[in-house]
Amino acid sequence: MNSRKFRRLGLGVVLLFAVVGTAVSLPEAPSRDAAVDALIAQALGPSPLSETLRVLCDGIGGRIPGTPALEKAVNWGVENFRRAGVDNVHTEKYSIPHSWREGETLLEVVSPARFKVHATSVAWAPATPKGGITAEVVDVGDGEGEDFAKLQGQGEGKILLVHSRLMTSLDDLFAEYMHFAAVMGSAAQAKAAAVLFMSTRPRGLLYRHTNSTSGQIASVPMAIVGREDALRIARLISSGPQVQMHLSLPNEIGGPFETENVVADIKGVGKPDEMVILGAHLDSWELGTGALDNGCNASMVIDVARAFHAAGIRPQRTLRFILFTGEEEGLLGSRAYVHDHRSEMDRVVAELVFDEGVGRVNGFFLGGRKDILPAINEVLEPVRDWGANSHTFDAFIGTDNFDFLLEGIPTLIANQDVTDYLPNYHASSDTFDKVDLRELKIQEALAAVTLYRIANRPQRLGPRQSRVEVESLLRDYQLDQQMKQFGMWQDWESGARGRKQ
Ligand SMILES: [Zn+2]
Incomplete structure (x- = not known):
């Protein structure tokens, strides 16, 4: 990360205000957006992020659905979203067949x-x-x-x-x-x-x-x-x-039990019915304390919401922040969310997911959506020199984007350096001390800018795919084979899961 860049951006904000303040008319500046600068400043500046994450990892610890720790984590999510000042903070229940x-x-x-x-x-x-x-x-x-x-x-x-x-x-x-x-x-x-x-x-x-x-x-x-x-x-x-x-x-x-996802919004001002989702899973395995996977990103999602609110930014489209649970048991929380919100899937413009710790973001996994690449490049234009431009079209069953992909919605998963993530993955060593908080703040700035730029873009990143298009994507990326191996194909075929037509 090039910290000089941020100082330059900060100065840009000052200059812009100075220009407005003295009513001097200058030739139009080349498309720098004050909101982008303000979000970056919020993410990189002093914030509760570190303490919020510490409480989750050390105070609550590993979080398996059906255990008191997960319930405490859900309350942690609700309280911190409320503290962040965002709209419509609530939980949504769903059921898991066995504890x-x-x-x-x-x-x-x-x-x-x-x-x-x-x-x-x-x-x-x-x-x-x-x-x-x-x-x-x-x-x-x-x-x-x-x-x-x-x-x-x-x-x-x-x-x-x-x-x-x-x-x-x-x-x-x-x-x-x-x-x-x-x-x-x-x-x-x-x-x-x-x-x-x-x-x-x-x-x-x-x-x-x-x-x-x-x-x-x-x-x-x-x-x-x-x-x-x-x-x-x-x-x-x-x-x-x-x-x-x-x-x-x-x-x-x-036997069966109920657990919950945590959901919060920042209502859009231009197209409030359309939304862009930022998600991360809140649950974790419990040999460690779920710091890199995925407490850091659950905390980050909350802090992105705080950053928007603190900067006073309401984008054109609604931002929806979701802390999914049941991810580790088979993407159960995101599956339930998509199932329960099927009627509004036409209005979901994109879903952005972080689930690879705090390694440097190299770009995004675009889930087979070659058509959205030009739009993504345009979205990332203000942060072009952050090195997050190596996108891949890879599509896989691995995190909370999958059911959105099955609904034909463009999904982006942060493609991160996994050098520190992999050795600690699901292990007893996945603890708070592994989290590089400086990297996490940079990641938050990138997430906030990406989310904002997608939400404010006049056009969508790409259309919602039809069932036929989704099925051909599944075959192109051998996801059909994986789904068969994991016993998921039948639900796709019957229409129980994924876009119906
Ligand atoms: Zn994870």
Whole structure:
């Protein structure tokens, strides 16, 4: 970030006021917008952002829907939006089919040696039978189809150990999700007693994932195992007699429950019925405190709202700020929001989502919408030298834009440097100390300017796509394959999810 730029912008504001004050008429300045400068000044100047985030991470901590922490986080969101002075602050309820909480997970090797193993349950995985299970552990390598074929029907009642590679990129992460879901299916078919996934991070670091979608309980007990422990177990299996392990996953599973998204507006002055949405998810896993994923951006969304209000800016279109919940369980909050607001989807001009921590924003993922690129470049013109111009058309199932994309709405996800985000992703190390607050403020300035410029643009970024157009986008970006793998395709086909015509 070039801080000289901001000083120059600040000076620009002063000059503009001076010109107005003395009623000197000058040749028209080349399209600098005082509102853009004011928003940048609000975002970069003193603000409650750091303290708001600290309270969320340290005071409330990890936030799984269905737990008291998530309820506290929802209240935190409501209070902070109210403090920011914006309109129409409220929550919107929806239902998740099962609650889930980890119990006292216990995993140990009982023979040929006896030692405890670092492990944590996969989220929304079933509990093991009371007292746990003791069984032979079988190494199924990478857990590919051919690895399962080698079991030759001998997987029944066994604990399966699945290897992994170290995760070093977003592509690795997406591959891990796809692969784990496939392994779960194969393990269920093999009637395995449980599956142990080798951690993709070194040095005993554990993290929470879910391999199920839609808040349903998975079919097989599963745990993530410390990488070094898993490698030791694999060596024991390959070198000697049968390895027996004891696994107890007394997960607490409940029935359907209600949880809430938090919603707030800044009403537009020219086209108040049309809106631009800025969203981030508020929920998080709870081994850490959900700082990079995604407390920092939930706090940022609130502070963008504060910045608009403090600068006295009401754009042409309405700004809607949403803190989604249930994201980690399968994008459940944004799915419910889109479902409940289907009748107004024609009026949603764009949705902007931040969900990659605080790494430098390189541009936006445009979700397959090649047609909106010229408009995005125009929107970012005032901040052209911030380096956020490398957009990609990538489309994926990964955060709270997906149901908007299925409705044909242009979506933008910040494409960020993930160097610090990935090692801490969903892990016990995702804590407040990882957040670079200076980067977060710069990110807020970019979000505010982008939101403002989209909301004030005379034309939309692009049209709402028809069902036929959305379906062809899904096929072009192989999202149809991913949706089939995650069990989502049927809902698209039946019209339960996504644009109907
Ligand atoms: Zn996230």
